[in-house]
Amino acid sequence: MSQSPVMERRSPDAGVEGHGPAETAFIRIDGARKVFTQRSGGAVPVLDNVDLAIAENEFVSFIGRSGCGKTTLLNMIAGLEDVSAGRIAIAGKVVTGPGQGQGVVFQQHALFPWLTAVDNVAFGFHKSGLAKAERRRRALDLLALVGLEAAAGRYPREMSGGMQQRVSIARALALDPQILLMDEPFGALDELTRIELQQELLRIWEARRKTIVFVTHSISEALMLSDRIVLLAPNPGRIKRIFPVDLPRPRLRTDPGFNALYQAIWNELST
Amino acid sequence: MKPLSRLSAASDLTLGLIGAILAVAAWEISARTGLVDPAIFPSPSLAIRAAAERLTAETVADNLFWSLLRVFSGFLLGALAGAAVGIAAGWYRGFGAIARPLIELLRPIPPLAWIPLAIIWFGLGEPSKFFIIFLGAFFPVVTAAYQGMRSIDPMLLKAAQTFGLSGVPLLLRVAVPAAAPDLATGVRIGWGLSFGVLVAAELIAADRGLGYMIINERNTGGSVGVIVVGILLIGALNLITDAAIGAAIKRWIGRWHGA
Amino acid sequence: MTRKLVQALPPLAAFTVLLLLWEAGVRYGFLKPYQFPPVSRIARGFVELSTTGFPTGVSIWSHALTTILRVLQGYGAALALAIPLGLVIGALPVVDKLTAPLIVFCRSVATLSLLPLVIVWFGAGELTKVFLIGYGCFWVMLSNVIAGVRYVDPTLVRAARTFGLKGLELYRSVVLPAALPRIFAGARMALGVGFMVIVGAEMIGTIEGLGALIMEARTFYRSEITIIGMLVIGLIGFTISAGLMALERAMLPWAGNLDRVRR
Numbered sequence: 001m002s003q004s005p006v007m008e009r010r011s012p013d014a015g016v017e018g019h020g021p022a023e024t025a026f027i028r029i030d031g032a033r034k035v036f037t038q039r040s041g042g043a044v045p046v047l048d049n050v051d052l053a054i055a056e057n058e059f060v061s062f063i064g065r066s067g068c069g070k071t072t073l074l075n076m077i078a079g080l081e082d083v084s085a086g087r088i089a090i091a092g093k094v095v096t097g098p099g100q101g102q103g104v105v106f107q108q109h110a111l112f113p114w115l116t117a118v119d120n121v122a123f124g125f126h127k128s129g130l131a132k133a134e135r136r137r138r139a140l141d142l143l144a145l146v147g148l149e150a151a152a153g154r155y156p157r158e159m160s161g162g163m164q165q166r167v168s169i170a171r172a173l174a175l176d177p178q179i180l181l182m183d184e185p186f187g188a189l190d191e192l193t194r195i196e197l198q199q200e201l202l203r204i205w206e207a208r209r210k211t212i213v214f215v216t217h218s219i220s221e222a223l224m225l226s227d228r229i230v231l232l233a234p235n236p237g238r239i240k241r242i243f244p245v246d247l248p249r250p251r252l253r254t255d256p257g258f259n260a261l262y263q264a265i266w267n268e269l270s271t
Numbered sequence: 272m273k274p275l276s277r278l279s280a281a282s283d284l285t286l287g288l289i290g291a292i293l294a295v296a297a298w299e300i301s302a303r304t305g306l307v308d309p310a311i312f313p314s315p316s317l318a319i320r321a322a323a324e325r326l327t328a329e330t331v332a333d334n335l336f337w338s339l340l341r342v343f344s345g346f347l348l349g350a351l352a353g354a355a356v357g358i359a360a361g362w363y364r365g366f367g368a369i370a371r372p373l374i375e376l377l378r379p380i381p382p383l384a385w386i387p388l389a390i391i392w393f394g395l396g397e398p399s400k401f402f403i404i405f406l407g408a409f410f411p412v413v414t415a416a417y418q419g420m421r422s423i424d425p426m427l428l429k430a431a432q433t434f435g436l437s438g439v440p441l442l443l444r445v446a447v448p449a450a451a452p453d454l455a456t457g458v459r460i461g462w463g464l465s466f467g468v469l470v471a472a473e474l475i476a477a478d479r480g481l482g483y484m485i486i487n488e489r490n491t492g493g494s495v496g497v498i499v500v501g502i503l504l505i506g507a508l509n510l511i512t513d514a515a516i517g518a519a520i521k522r523w524i525g526r527w528h529g530a
Numbered sequence: 531m532t533r534k535l536v537q538a539l540p541p542l543a544a545f546t547v548l549l550l551l552w553e554a555g556v557r558y559g560f561l562k563p564y565q566f567p568p569v570s571r572i573a574r575g576f577v578e579l580s581t582t583g584f585p586t587g588v589s590i591w592s593h594a595l596t597t598i599l600r601v602l603q604g605y606g607a608a609l610a611l612a613i614p615l616g617l618v619i620g621a622l623p624v625v626d627k628l629t630a631p632l633i634v635f636c637r638s639v640a641t642l643s644l645l646p647l648v649i650v651w652f653g654a655g656e657l658t659k660v661f662l663i664g665y666g667c668f669w670v671m672l673s674n675v676i677a678g679v680r681y682v683d684p685t686l687v688r689a690a691r692t693f694g695l696k697g698l699e700l701y702r703s704v705v706l707p708a709a710l711p712r713i714f715a716g717a718r719m720a721l722g723v724g725f726m727v728i729v730g731a732e733m734i735g736t737i738e739g740l741g742a743l744i745m746e747a748r749t750f751y752r753s754e755i756t757i758i759g760m761l762v763i764g765l766i767g768f769t770i771s772a773g774l775m776a777l778e779r780a781m782l783p784w785a786g787n788l789d790r791v792r793r
């Protein structure tokens with residue numbers, strides 16, 4: 001939980017802020033490593049030397065076998081996990097903690113069970129300095145955006161998985177974040193709800209111009225949504241390959257281009 | 272669904288009532304027929320008659336008042352202290368590392384075993400009773416609060432951090448509510464223990480209260496009926512207050528926690 | 531290993547500091563030695579208790595033995611009655627509903643409040659103490675056994691039915707094992723009740739047993755003996771409870787810990 005300052009390891013040739021090929025990068029990950037220290041004292045390298053530049057308004061997906069460090073990398077961008085070495089910057093500013101424009105949607109909905117849907121969303125405004133009534137009004141607006149105004153008074157345990165995940169998206173949007181970090185947000189949902197929410201997410205992304213980093217283990221989900229798909233390999237986690245997805249939206253699963261990419265990613269994943 | 276479950280709840284209640292009536296009837300009959308000696312175990316009707324003769328409403332009310340005052344004050348402060356210490360021990364590692372072993376060392380000592388020491392420290396008056404009732408509430412609540420804090424889903428804390436919450440606001444707005452269900456269980460156990468401790472303390476060293484009322488009846492060679500009524504009264508009081516606390520807890524967290 | 535040592539260091543240090551402060555506080559007159567007997571005095575008291583005894587001739591070990599035997603008799607009798615009875619009541623929903631309020635009420639009766647009545651029945655001797663312990667343990671155990679049997683996961687029962695199990699066989703091979711963790715939890719809870727009751731019961735009308743020891747020592751202004759007695763009570767309770775937990779782990783290696791089971 002503690003947020004010790006990020007350790008920086010800048011090699012002399014890494015250059016000054018803003019130079020290099022990823023000049024236009026909005027999120028910049030340079031040589032990021034993560035080592036977990038275990039209770040027994042041993043050190044486990046989980047991410048090794050990750051370099052990645054993500055442009056503003058880009059939709060990027062991380063895909064890879066479970067345990068390859070997707071969640072860890074996402075949490076590092078969110079500022080919830082320290083970077084052991086290397087650095088991560090958002091709009092040129094090194095990430096030192098949460099609250100630098102990152103909104104997070106977690107794998108399990110992570111709603112506060114003691115708050116109703118609208119209060120959960122209003123929680124996102126608590127640093128805004130808005131009056132209570134105003135927070136509530138805006139929270140209701142956000143619930144309407146995800147189609148849940150009717151369920152405003154329900155507690156999380158009184159909602160289905162899909163509704164819970166919609167509420168967490170609305171809550172993350174309360175910060176009006178420039179970046180939306182989503183960790184397998186639809187992983188636990190049934191196929192129908194999942195497709196619905198994917199479409200809704202694309203709608204929000206286009207309407208509100210967000211940069212989205214999206215973790216999934218579903219190839220077709222990544223293909224439906226992303227501009228680029230980053231494939232991670234395990235032990236220790238590293239970027240194996242990046243697939244640009246140059247298919248026009250709305251995308252169709254029956255598109256031959258879709259299938260070709262699906263096959264290519266499948267091959268890369270299974271070797 | 273709803274009418275059906277209400278129906279079955281009603282029939283549960285009826286069956287329970289029938290069972291209770293049967294039990295009381297069996298007790299009455301066995302005392303009347305001489306199956307048990309009414310001098311040592313009087314029938315309910317006899318006991319009530321004896322109690323009505325020997326006790327005035329005023330005496331009962333006075334003893335009841337003292338018992339309730341003791342148990343509420345001791346419980347309230349014990350539960351508050353237990354919650355504060357348990358929450359702090361779960362949240363602040365350094366404090367937990369020192370406080371926990373001390374608590375674990377003292378926890379296996381039953382609250383009643385503190386009676387002599389309480390008398391040594393505070394004399395025979397009210398403070399010593401307050402102290403052991405306090406302990407009766409403190410240990411279950413402190414244990415439950417600590418366990419509740421340690422089993423918070425870290426995801427909730429992370430989610431709150433993404434909204435810029437940290438430090439004391441994170442503790443009060445997220446960690447404490449998340450630990451509330453465990454805390455509530457501890458409070459309920461603490462109430463039961465406080466109540467048991469109260470009665471014992473009044474039996475062993477007191478000059479008023481319901482516990483004193485019944486032991487005094489026996490020491491002055493009074494009526495067994497009064498003792499029986501006193502025991503039932505104490506039991507009913509425990510049952511009612513426990514149900515009230517259960518209902519309060521349900522109002523507090525029931526809607527979001529289920530249960 | 532070294533990590534564990536490092537972790538144990540701060541509490542040990544805090545504890546030592548506390549004891550030293552205590553000792554110093556008494557020596558320099560801030561604390562009354564009668565109210566806060568210093569460690570050195572407690573240590574001397576312990577030697578006296580384990581050799582000469584208090585009152586003379588009755589050592590701490592014989593007090594402890596007396597208490598343990600009383601608890602075990604009442605506890606054993608309660609378990610022997612409550613387990614079979616609970617298994618039957620739990621299996622018969624109508625009986626369970628008939629008896630539920632009665633059991634709740636009997637459990638609510640503060641065990642020690644029965645003392646004046648039980649003295650009338652059995653006098654102030656051994657039987658009274660054993661009965662009180664038995665009463666306290668019995669209702670706690672009974673309600674846990676019933677709950678254990680009643681609230682077995684219905685999916686488990688349905689799954690067993692698909693294999694053709696029913697009646698007594700279903701009960702023996704599915705319901706009973708599934709109820710065991712709760713039964714063990716009840717057994718541990720009941721033991722706690724037993725120790726609570728015995729300490730109270732021994733404070734009235736007896737000079738043997740740990741409860742009597744700590745009360746008696748107070749009237750003779752021997753507070754160090756009171757404290758030793760308390761620590762021994764705690765130690766015994768802790769040891770037996772840890773033993774039960776180990777037994778539970780050995781007998782039910784598949785079960786999680788039910789420490790936080792709702793009462």
Ligand SMILES: Nc1ncnc2c1ncn2[C@@H]1O[C@H](COP(=O)(O)OP(=O)(O)O)[C@@H](O)[C@H]1O
Pocket residue numbers: 036037038044046064065066067068069070071072073
């Ligand atoms: N707090 C931690 N301590 C030690 N190892 C961890 C911790 N968190 C995650 N790991 C390990 O790091 C690796 C990557 O985990 P994670 O990022 O959750 O993977 P993914 O999300 O891709 O499934 C896993 O092998 C996991 O066991």
Ligand SMILES: [Mg+2]
Pocket residue numbers: 070071072183
């Ligand atoms: Mg993950």
